[in-house]
Amino acid sequence: MILVVVEYANGKVSKSTWEMITAAQDSAKDSGRDASITALVLGSNVAAIAAEVAKAVDQVLVADLPALTQYDPELWSAAVAQIATEGEASLVLIGGSRSGREYSPRVAIKLDAPLLEDVITLKAAGETLTAQRYTYLARVTETIEAAAPIAVVTIKPGVFNPATPKAESAEQFDVDLSLPTPRLKITDKTVERTSRVGLTEAEIVVSGGRGVGSAEGFTQYVEALADQLGAAVGATRAIVDAGWRPYSEQVGQTGKTVQPKTYIAIGISGAVQHLSGMNKSKTIVAINRDAEAPIFKIADYGIVGDVTQLIPAILTELKK
C-alpha cells in the first residue's frame, strides 16, 4: 500500500494532500505494485479532516489524540514509521511543507529507506522508483532513482494536479500509537493570518520588493493590486527583514515556493534566492525601474518604470 500523510490547515484538508494523492496514483500506474492508497491523519480533533480525505483514498487511518495537538518532528516521524511498518507500505508520501521536509528524514532513517525529497514527478516499476526534482535553487531538474522495498518521498507543493473527491467514502480506522515524549518545547507562537487567499494556493500572486519604498508603499501598491485581482500577496526577504511584511509572505529559498498561474513582481530585483521560489510560475509579470534588473530575464510581460506612477495607472485601467 501507499501511505499518504494528510496535511491540513484551519480545519480543511490542504491542497498539498490532494496533490499527494495524485502523485500516489501516478506512481502506481503500470508499476505492478499494490496501488491502494491509505491516508493517515495525525492530530487532535481531526474527525472532519478524516471524513473529507476519505472521499479520495481507499482507507483512512486516524490517530486523534491530545498528544498530537502540536506538530513535533519526533512525534510525527515515530507515528508515520510505525504505521508504515505495520501496514507494510511500499511508499510513504509526505508533504513538501517545512514540517514535512523536517520530519521525513527521520522516517527514512527509522525505516532504513531511501528519501526522495521534493519530487515533481514519480514513477514506480517493480522495486525501482524514479523521480525528478529541482536542484541548484530550482535552476536544474535532476532525475534520481532508488530501488528498495520501501521509500519515503516528499512531494513538492503546487506541481501535481489535485485529486478530485469521489461520492463514496472509504472506511476509517482508529490506530494506536506508541509515541515518544517531545523534547522540543514550543513556548510561544506568532501565527500570521491573512484574510486573503493563501500564498501557495493562489492562482495569482502579487509580490513586492524594496522598490515599493516602504511598508505604506506595499499597502498602497501591492496590496491594492492584489485585492483588485483577488490575489495573494508575497514579499522578498529584503522587506521581510526590514519588518515591512511578515515572514509568512516571504517567497524564495528561505521562504515559500509558489507556482501560480500568474506572478506579478513589483519593485523586485530578481536575486537567485528569490527566483528559486517563483521561477516555475506560468506567467511572470515584472515592474521595475531598472531595465537591467534580472527579474526581466524571466518575465513574460513587464514595464520598465516607476512603481509609484505605474501601479495607480494600472489600478485605474483595471477598474475601467
Add this chain to the structure above:
Amino acid sequence: MRILTYIRQVLDAEESVHIANHAVALENSKLVMDTMDEYGVEEALRLRESGIEAEIVAVAVGPARVQDALRTALAMGADRAIHVETDIRLDAIAVSKVLSQLATQEQATLIFSGGQQADWDSHALAAATAERLQWPQVTWTSALELKGTTLTGKHDADEGSEFFTLELPAVVTTQQGLNEPRYPTLPNIMKSKKKEMRKESLDQFGVTPKLKFVTAEVQVKDRLNKILDGKDAPAAAAQLVDLLRNEARVIA
C-alpha cells in the same frame, strides 16, 4: 562542550549552471562555502564569544576541493577541521551516517547545519543526523541563546514562527537572519593555515547510498520577454492590462 559545524562547498549563487556528463559541471566555476552553513559557523563563534567554553570543529564530506570551504571556516575562527574525503556524490541520508558517527567520536553535543543546501536544495541532513543520534532537532532558527545545556530561541514553522526551548545535545539548522557572518581577516587567514585539518577516508563509516543520481538538465522555460517602456505611465499601464487580459488571458 564541543560544537560541530557541517560545511558544504557549493557553486556561488551568482555563477551560471552548466551541465556536462548528465551532472552539473563545477570545474572553472567559483565555489564557496554554502551561505546557509556560514550562519552556523558564525553562531558557534558567537556562543563561544558569549563566554561558553567550546571547541568548534568544522566538518565536511566531499572531494579534495572541499577543504577550501573548511579553510574558510577555520579562518572565520573554527578550531580545527575534519575532512572525510570522497569523490562519490552522497545524498543527505548517506552523509548523516558519517556526521552522526563523527559526532559520537568527537563527543559533540551541538551540531549546526545549513537549513537548505544551495546545490541539492535538500533539507534532510540535520533531521537524519538527529535521528541516527537519537537527538532532538530544531530547524530554521532565527535566534538562539544557550544557558548551560538549555537552548532557547526562535525558529520558522509552516505558518509564522515559534519560540522554543530544548536540552542539548541537539542538531540545529541555520539560515539568513540568524546573524551576520564575519569575513575572515588577513591575520586569521594566516593563522588558519596552521590549524589542524584531519583527513579521514569514507571507508570506515560503512556508507551505502540508497539514492542514485541519474541525470541533470537545465530546463529554461521560454519567456515572452515583452517589456514595455513605462515613461508614459498611463499608456504603458493600458497596454500591459490589455496584454494580460486579451493575450495571456490571466486576468478578468
